Amino acid sequence: MKKLILLLFLMTGVVVFAQVSIQQNKQDNDLKLSALPYYSFGKGIGITSPDSLFQMNIRFRIQNRVSYINNEDEPAGYDGQIRRLRLRFDGYVGSPKFLYAVQLSFAPGDVGEIKDGENLNIIRDAVVFYRPNKNWNLSFGQTKLPGNRQRVNSSGGLQLTDRSINNTKFTIDRDFGFQVHNLNEFQNSFSYNFKGALSTGEGRNITGNADSGIAVTTKVELFPFGAFSRDGTYFEGDIVREQKPKFMLSGAFQQNNNAKRTQGQLGNDLFQERTMKSVLIDAMFKYNGWAAMSSYMSRSTSKNAITINPLDNSQVSYAFVGEGFDYQLSYNFPSNYEFIGRFSNQKVGDDIKTLAPNAKQYSIGVTKYIWEHAFKVQSELTFDTLHYYNGDKRNNWFLRFQIEIGI
Template structure:
């Protein structure tokens, strides 16, 4: 933890130094004084005078207060910094050679479960090569091209968090090779193709590896052209699209010999399993209205694994399906109201081990500076239905503040 703290202080000092640099370019007798070539654009960054490298810096904090009421249990009050991220991107030698780094310092970002657990701060660490205007290759650790809401940054959601189905089925981050073919056009049919060949164990995997790999492919279709300012990668119609814009997408992943219950996420299985995941998405925006509809599915042969040392202990792949639907409207005042419904059903092979779930949420947001500075209030009501027909009801109310540069 001391090493993590030292790193944060070092990077914070770098940000402060950059902010104190002059906004206008000026000459300097010291040719190595790169702070003299600070550039102020859409991002906080530094570009070398000879243009051989560039560093852009971003910081975001997501703080929340939640009141949780679980049926037949005492209420819970939580206050936490849900996300604290430091982001850096830029290029070296030539803009064709880019990179992106993202570090997470909150407890849930680092997945710290106990006092003695190591901090797991690396979220993204990836090198990009822009081979042509349409083809980009990437190597490193990044988010897999799964369902669209998972690709949308957690800072760009119209609710305080992603759906219960994203929590259960998403692919998350992984290490490997990524390929993207972009054929985007403004006002006519166009498409994007994305593929990935990765290890399959998720981010920062340091335990024993196996011979399995994960294969992912995705296609995005835009019947009426792409959204304004890449609007398919943030929720809410903040741009107030002047004509209807629609995205329809499908993705498939096969994770061979996966050793975790959710592929790239979850606890360790007692025996490796191959699993397949399917994602279907649609997003529609027009004049302040935004609608999304998503379907997710995971399948695996023999999803239940047994501890060979104690046959009474089992761990299983969550196989099943889920559907998400949400609708929102942004007023001219930049207040927004949104409603969401999610349903999740476990497959018959695990119905005695996992509950079906339903979740309904209402959200009110105030966008002060788009998704960079916003205030959100959310109420969510959910039910879990078990195989014996017993139900457990849960609701929570939450206030969240997002700020970032």
């Protein structure tokens, strides 16, 4: 049945593409790729062919950071790294209705450790779009799923230097498959978006070791007072200083059937497959420099989250189940200095409470926007507390300085 659904989805996509004729269009390709948000104050460097049948925009961004890390029972130390180095190409071929986007990553933290027999993991996004009009986006390829707000936002559009501990554990991130987005956004009246995806459930750049299930993701976004200015849903903080209150409420659900990794699309391998269900709820408010965000994220499994190596009962691997809440508040002064505070609370599921700690995270930060999110200087102080099942408690903290720049 699952294979039949996937086949019908594929056939539908082929028919839709076949019925559209490619026509010359000389309009500017100022596109909203809802499946691949990428904050840009400008439009990068653009190249358009003389007959306007081809367009390519080139963009890059860099995150350089240095951190002082002090973890309990470990020697304190400094860490300096290129956190992100991204290169993106997007545009259209034949007509602005047929689009593409490619994003590559080169920083060690993005690529990951190179292991024998595994892929070099530089491809983050490689996706083609069909956009028949401003209300519909259809895509095929690898890109972000319509998941939690903080993950859907580009890492270049964050207020603090990184995402929360709950995003790290419960996000659904990138996958390969089909997506359909229906967008109905209006500046000063009730707006809404519907988004869905049918994907492999295995994460990005996976070859071999395929599982027998697929992942189904659905999402609804509501804007009671109208859409945010300049697609403000896709970046944190009120850098545009909304003149009227803006609010968004969204909910997403995913069922990842027969997943083989500890976090569905992410994590290490499990010894047995597990079907995972994720619930992701977000709220965002912005007005006159103030911004507030709140998120709920959870993951559960159809069976016990712990899997055991059939060849060695002493080896276990577990799906990370549980739930978490994030709360974030900020104010951006007219001088474009912004003060941010965030609190995260994470509770692991009963299946794994003896194997993983509950956690709380407290963060404060100051950001100076030089050229909005495209060029900014950030500082952050974060304190973590880990509470273990046996009653032990561990405190960790870090102080970080980061510069982001891109086009």
